[in-house]
Amino acid sequence: MKSNPKYILLINIHGLIRGHELELGRDADTGGQTKYVLEFATTLSKRPDVEQVDLMTRRIADRQVSEDYNKIIEPLNSKARIVRIDCGPKEYIPKENLWDYLDNFVDNALIFLKEQNNLPGIIHAHYADAGYVGIRLSHQLELPLVFTAHSLGRSKRKRLIAGGMKSADIEKRYNMARRINAEEETLGSAALVITSTSHEINEQYASYDFYQPDSMQMIPPGTDLEKFHPPVGDELDSPIFKEISKFLINPDKPMILALSRPDQRKNIHTLIATYGNSLELQKLANLVIVAGTRKDIRDLDTGAQEVLTDLLLTVDQYDLYGKVAYPKTHKPDEVPVLYRLASLSGGVFINPALTEPFGLTLIEAAASFLPIVATEDGGPIDIVRNCLNGYLINPLDKSDIIDKILRILKDKKHRHNLSENGLNGVNRNYTWESHTDKYVKAIQPIIEKRKPLKRLPVSRRQMIYHNGAIVSDIDQNLLGDMDSLARLNQVLSGHRKNISFCIATGRRLDSALTILKKYQIIQPDVLITSIGTEIYYGGNLERDRVWTNHIDHLWNRNAVHRILSDLTGLKLQPKAEQSRHKISYYYDPKLAPSLDDIKTLLYQNEQTVNLIYSFGQFLDIIPIRASKGYAIRWFSEQWDIALDHMLTAGGSGADEDLMRGNTLSVVVKNRHNEELSNLTDIEPIYFSEKKFAAGILDGIEYYDFFRRCEK
Numbered sequence: 001m002k003s004n005p006k007y008i009l010l011i012n013i014h015g016l017i018r019g020h021e022l023e024l025g026r027d028a029d030t031g032g033q034t035k036y037v038l039e040f041a042t043t044l045s046k047r048p049d050v051e052q053v054d055l056m057t058r059r060i061a062d063r064q065v066s067e068d069y070n071k072i073i074e075p076l077n078s079k080a081r082i083v084r085i086d087c088g089p090k091e092y093i094p095k096e097n098l099w100d101y102l103d104n105f106v107d108n109a110l111i112f113l114k115e116q117n118n119l120p121g122i123i124h125a126h127y128a129d130a131g132y133v134g135i136r137l138s139h140q141l142e143l144p145l146v147f148t149a150h151s152l153g154r155s156k157r158k159r160l161i162a163g164g165m166k167s168a169d170i171e172k173r174y175n176m177a178r179r180i181n182a183e184e185e186t187l188g189s190a191a192l193v194i195t196s197t198s199h200e201i202n203e204q205y206a207s208y209d210f211y212q213p214d215s216m217q218m219i220p221p222g223t224d225l226e227k228f229h230p231p232v233g234d235e236l237d238s239p240i241f242k243e244i245s246k247f248l249i250n251p252d253k254p255m256i257l258a259l260s261r262p263d264q265r266k267n268i269h270t271l272i273a274t275y276g277n278s279l280e281l282q283k284l285a286n287l288v289i290v291a292g293t294r295k296d297i298r299d300l301d302t303g304a305q306e307v308l309t310d311l312l313l314t315v316d317q318y319d320l321y322g323k324v325a326y327p328k329t330h331k332p333d334e335v336p337v338l339y340r341l342a343s344l345s346g347g348v349f350i351n352p353a354l355t356e357p358f359g360l361t362l363i364e365a366a367a368s369f370l371p372i373v374a375t376e377d378g379g380p381i382d383i384v385r386n387c388l389n390g391y392l393i394n395p396l397d398k399s400d401i402i403d404k405i406l407r408i409l410k411d412k413k414h415r416h417n418l419s420e421n422g423l424n425g426v427n428r429n430y431t432w433e434s435h436t437d438k439y440v441k442a443i444q445p446i447i448e449k450r451k452p453l454k455r456l457p458v459s460r461r462q463m464i465y466h467n468g469a470i471v472s473d474i475d476q477n478l479l480g481d482m483d484s485l486a487r488l489n490q491v492l493s494g495h496r497k498n499i500s501f502c503i504a505t506g507r508r509l510d511s512a513l514t515i516l517k518k519y520q521i522i523q524p525d526v527l528i529t530s531i532g533t534e535i536y537y538g539g540n541l542e543r544d545r546v547w548t549n550h551i552d553h554l555w556n557r558n559a560v561h562r563i564l565s566d567l568t569g570l571k572l573q574p575k576a577e578q579s580r581h582k583i584s585y586y587y588d589p590k591l592a593p594s595l596d597d598i599k600t601l602l603y604q605n606e607q608t609v610n611l612i613y614s615f616g617q618f619l620d621i622i623p624i625r626a627s628k629g630y631a632i633r634w635f636s637e638q639w640d641i642a643l644d645h646m647l648t649a650g651g652s653g654a655d656e657d658l659m660r661g662n663t664l665s666v667v668v669k670n671r672h673n674e675e676l677s678n679l680t681d682i683e684p685i686y687f688s689e690k691k692f693a694a695g696i697l698d699g700i701e702y703y704d705f706f707r708r709c710e711k
Contacts, residue, residue, distance in 0.1 A: 276318025387425025629657030666699025
């Protein structure tokens with residue numbers, strides 16, 4: 001039976017897919033992915049060089065859902081159709097429960113395909129379950145396989161852990177090991193893997209054993225140009241403009257527009273502080289921040305509460321009333337109007353996020369004739385390179401942000417050229433037509449067997465997840481000698497698939513990220529900041545909210561601050577060093593009460609806290625349940641990594657409980673080692689004679705750490 005190179009088979013097994021009135025958001029399985037594959041199939045079929053597109057999914061006969069999902073064949077147009085295959089029980093079930101039935105899908109799909117006049121020329125699997133099926137169809141029919149993951153199990157597992165789920169519960173509910181194994185197997189078999197950004201290739205897929213960058217290609221999805229387009233002239237009459245105008249003294253000024261969720265990673269605080277520090281920006285433009293919708297901040301989750309409360313306090317700190325708008329609500333159909341209002345005003349769109357995997361808002365802004373300033377991370381790098389419609393910024397460098405915004409606002413001709421570039425760039429790179437153009441060009445040599453399949457030598461790790469971790473402070477540990485830091489970076493990079501890299505620092509998140517970037521320290525898998533009061537996972541910096549709630553026990557920041565406010569020898573550090581669960585002081589041991597006396601005073605006033613003294617001058621007061629040591633034990637339990645497979649490196653009093661217990665600990669030589677001298681007799685801790693990162697490398701060798709973690 002011959003294959004037809006102009007016949008493309010798409011497989012998307014889970015979710016509710018039909019050709020009309022998609023039930024988006026009905027559940028976790030019926031969202032953006034189902035919308036994508038349907039629009040992709042339809043657009044692909046409209047091409048003259050494509051004769052047939054089948055979108056193969058699961059047939060569902062269930063009174064709880066529409067009868068539409070029970071039709072074996074549903075035409076989309078004359079060249080495209082949805083084909084539904086029987087798979088396990090007839091009723092609708094979540095994708096996590098489908099794994100035991102996927103071989104039924106394979107057998108029934110084979111029966112269907114062999115009944116057709118021709119076999120497809122290529123199979124394109126969407127998500128891990130379709131990858132499992134696609135591999136088997138590909139091998140049995142001798143057809144090339146293309147894979148789009150949409151999301152990856154290893155990344156999702158980190159997000160779930162950050163949300164408080166235990167490893168065992170994740171396996172039980174999500175069948176995560178089966179999913180990751182399917183992803184590995186698919187990556188090992190696919191002739192082509194399609195991603196939306198280069199960030200996915202370099203950061204997310206790189207964590208897989210069968211990572212093959214030469215077989216991966218970035219083809220960004222299309223955007224709706226009927227919805228997002230340049231101003232048409234009626235935007236100033238819109239309700240959302242009237243709402244924004246309520247905040248502003250002069251609403252006709254150019255608009256610096258930021259649009260995001262109220263999430264710490266979106267870096268809204270830095271944006272407002274940047275604007276507050278620049279009188280020139282305040283004179284030239286208004287700042288408009290659209291951060292979700294709210295009725296009452298107190299009803300939101302803790303993270304959103306923190307972000308929005310900080311927004312209000314920062315506006316007040318810099319006295320930006322009349323210059324900053326932060327509307328409480330907006331409708332979904334008002335989002336395109338917001339972009340057009342900013343464009344009409346002569347403004348700019350800004351995305352100052354700490355991390356940005358894709359950056360859909362940047363494409364929407366470009367389509368709306370609005371130049372952009374965006375974080376130099378992930379998707380924005382690709383977008384600015386493709387569209388040439390703005391500037392990349394260091395999201396933690398206020399002067400860089402000010403400079404890039406002013407470049408656009410102060411030169412109208414330059415701003416217009418950037419807007420033109422953006423509109424042209426979107427039409428060239430981010431429409432459905434451009435998406436399918438690039439797709440067909442990518443698959444054509446594979447179908448015609450003109451492109452040999454290149455494979456790097458790979459092997460599977462002994463354990464599916466990390467089985468060890470290296471934990472280090474930043475100051476006096478990683479910093480101090482660039483040569484040894486470069487060697488440590490190389491060693492850590494070489495073991496990323498088996499060993500987690502964790503940083504535990506007293507610095508706040510923004511300060512830690514600035515240092516990591518400045519000294520080119522590799523991205524940690526886990527980032528413990530503010531003396532163990534905050535934990536973040538992965539490159540996307542997923543905050544562990546359960547940890548935050550856990551340490552809130554018995555913590556009363558205002559009371560602690562009030563009790564210590566009049567003590568001699570204690571001086572609050574700058575605001576940048578303070579956080580919700582950390583009060584930081586400069587401590588003068590010649591003038592201040594002893595640490596024991598301070599602790600007694602707090603206990604007498606019913607404040608149960610941890611006192612952390614370090615570097616001979618810093619005193620941090622944090623919740624009783626928080627510390628670096630507590631945090632890594634939480635991380636150990638959440639990630640299921642034994643403490644004796646953790647190497648911890650420190651060098652000051654702030655690291656003391658990090659070093660105690662069953663971890664393998666190394667004290668890096670520096671002038672603050674006397675703060676850890678009480679550990680020499682009671683703990684089997686290795687005191688290295690080498691400084692900075694060289695001391696960490698010495699500890700790795702002393703414990704034969706990597707070999708130990710193989711056991």
